[in-house]
Amino acid sequence: MLEPVTLAQVAHEAGVSPSTVSRILNGTANVTPEKRARVEAVITRLNYRPNPQAQALAGGRSLTIGVITPSLHSTFYGEALAGIEAALNDTPYHPIVISGQWRTEREQEALDVLLARRVDAVIMMGGILDDEILQHVARRVPLIAVGRDVRGLGDCSIVMDNREGMRRIAHHLLALGHRTFAYITGAERQQDAVERRVAFTEALAEAGVQLSPTLVRSGNYTEEGGLLAAAELLEAGEPFTAMVCANDQMALGARLTLYRRGLTVPDDMSLTGFDDVFTSSLMTPPLTTVRQAIYDIGVVAAREALSLLEGQPAGRQVFVPELIVRESTGAPRARSSP
Helix, strand or coil: CCCCCCHHHHHHHHCCCHHHHHHHHHCCCCCCHHHHHHHHHHHHHHCCCCCHHHHHHHCCCCCEEEEEECCCCCHHHHHHHHHHHHHHCCCCCEEEEEECCCCHHHHHHHHHHHHHCCCCEEEEECCCCCHHHHHHHHCCCCEEEECCCCCCCCCCEEEECHHHHHHHHHHHHHHHCCCCEEEEECCCCCHHHHHHHHHHHHHHHHCCCCCCHHHEEECCCCHHHHHHHHHHHHCCCCCCCEEEECCHHHHHHHHHHHHHCCCCCCCCCEEECCECCCCHHHCCCCCEEEECCHHHHHHHHHHHHHHHHCCCCCCCEEECCEEECCCCCCCCCCCCCC
């Protein structure tokens, strides 16, 4: 295999310095037309191809965008990451992805690593770091926050209307006739988990229904967490007819617990999720949930980061979830017990 032609070789053949060749390539050289023509002729004859990575580094860019996600195992964040990757495919930029693992110290370490690698921008997917820390990062590199409103970040946020999504779940179940509920929340350090729980509680209260504190458990947004939380709820001894999960992954785990306890969905227990990840329609029975445009959220996050890198302002984006009614919800039986 032939070795690639170097900038130094072009300079030697043209009888100029490497810096002159570099300036001619990037359009900043103040040279005579004859010298420019001589250099360009050598470039053509030697079939020289500039190294875009080297050019970027010379210009103070790394052509990388750092992405911090709470989990690499999450179906939700996996779809969003696919959207980010797709949006960067036809650009010179590449993502560097690190998991924060739902831990403050790990998220801080991830930020430190990305900044040390001189990423050109950062996309923060959710996360639990304080707003002040993200404000500080945004003063160093362009930063897009996904799934949370960060004070002082202006329009550099992509948020989901968690409250409206959970209100739609509550209204759907109330319309079916449910009045007793169990609720599995996400990690309460996450802004979206708090918003969903509060919205669900408020929607019930507006209908004159109270969510019993003994029927609320945390599932930490994972399948295993949903499985364990559902088991605790069934052992609480307080009857309910619907189990509401703050995301689809916890609903998947909860569904397994209900199956193992011999409870049929939705005849014995209605079950709902949130997000509509691609596996939700494949559950048995298919899951009633609210659909978020997860892939599109990733695409928009990447495009907003690119806009900031081009000196263009970002625009605050709000995604409104859509209620998706499937076979996991139905009218409650006259008598039910966990």
